Amino acid sequence: MSALLELRSISCPRPEGAPIFHDISFSLNEGDILILRGRSGVGKSTLLKCIAHLNVYRGEIFYRGKAAKSYGIPAYRTHVLYVPQRPSLLPGTPRDFLASVAKFGSRRSKSKDQRAAKKGENSSDFDISECVDVGKSWGVEEELWDRNWANLSGGEAQRVVLAIAVGLDAAEVLLLDEPTSALDPVSSKSVEERLTSELRDPHSTLKGIIWITHSEEQGARVGTRFTEITPEGVRENRAATEV
Ligand SMILES: Nc1ncnc2c1ncn2[C@@H]1O[C@H](COP(=O)(O)OP(=O)(O)OP(=O)(O)O)[C@@H](O)[C@H]1O
Numbered sequence: 001m002s003a004l005l006e007l008r009s010i011s012c013p014r015p016e017g018a019p020i021f022h023d024i025s026f027s028l029n030e031g032d033i034l035i036l037r038g039r040s041g042v043g044k045s046t047l048l049k050c051i052a053h054l055n056v057y058r059g060e061i062f063y064r065g066k067a068a069k070s071y072g073i074p075a076y077r078t079h080v081l082y083v084p085q086r087p088s089l090l091p092g093t094p095r096d097f098l099a100s101v102a103k104f105g106s107r108r109s110k111s112k113d114q115r116a117a118k119k120g121e122n123s124s125d126f127d128i129s130e131c132v133d134v135g136k137s138w139g140v141e142e143e144l145w146d147r148n149w150a151n152l153s154g155g156e157a158q159r160v161v162l163a164i165a166v167g168l169d170a171a172e173v174l175l176l177d178e179p180t181s182a183l184d185p186v187s188s189k190s191v192e193e194r195l196t197s198e199l200r201d202p203h204s205t206l207k208g209i210i211w212i213t214h215s216e217e218q219g220a221r222v223g224t225r226f227t228e229i230t231p232e233g234v235r236e237n238r239a240a241t242e243v
Helices: 044-051 073-079 094-104 110-118 128-137 142-146 154-168 185-200 216-222
Strands: 005-012 021-028 033-037 058-063 080-083 173-177 208-212 225-230 233-237
Touching: 005 044, 021 044, 021 225, 033 044, 033 216, 044 080, 044 173, 044 208, 073 080, 080 154, 094 128, 094 142, 094 154, 128 142, 128 154, 128 185, 142 154, 154 173, 154 185, 185 208, 185 216
Parallel strands: 021 233, 033 208, 033 225, 080 173, 173 208
Antiparallel strands: 005 021, 005 058, 225 233
């Protein structure tokens, strides 16, 4: 069976000078929460953007054994969803963002259809209430969905964008860029628990996560694999504390 994601010798050029990183190769398999660490500025966020086809790169990326382009980039980005560290830079409101993401996610997974059928819903209708409910479970009031991103606090924006990623239930792979960096410890734990339980739920679409964190403790709590990016490439470690 092919890996969920496979990166082969990825490098990211700069307009001038040495590439940000080069020769990054690894696979993500079903059930993995791959912790990505490395010093500030080494290129972790850039790598996630390359994987999501939001940044130019050299090398090859395969999703379920096929090149990302063969899915069509918008559809691919729905299956392999980048969750930004600073969603406050997005234009419009969370509801606007949700509408644009949902537009590309019209092909729902079988598991999503099964869950909708169980609830007696028409699976072809996208339901924002799932995202709102996930947000509520993390203390996000419904009115925030209609406020401009720029007017949400860092922690509110971070929880809203994560609620979209989870509630949409369209992505098999989530690329999480320091997803709890603006959250208090209690909210962070709640987010960690929801994401890990989604990954374990056989009815969930979610199959794998690449998770950037600077916190060794968080890496140890949620990670199943531990990698470090260096200017020379990527190194896999056996435990969070080795990084
Ligand atoms: N849009 C851009 N234009 C030019 N350089 C950029 C751009 N975005 C990032 N960089 C540079 O690319 C390098 C990698 O940045 P990146 O944000 O990927 O690092 P990071 O490892 O995620 O850092 P941190 O841990 O501080 O978030 C840095 O030197 C950064 O200044």
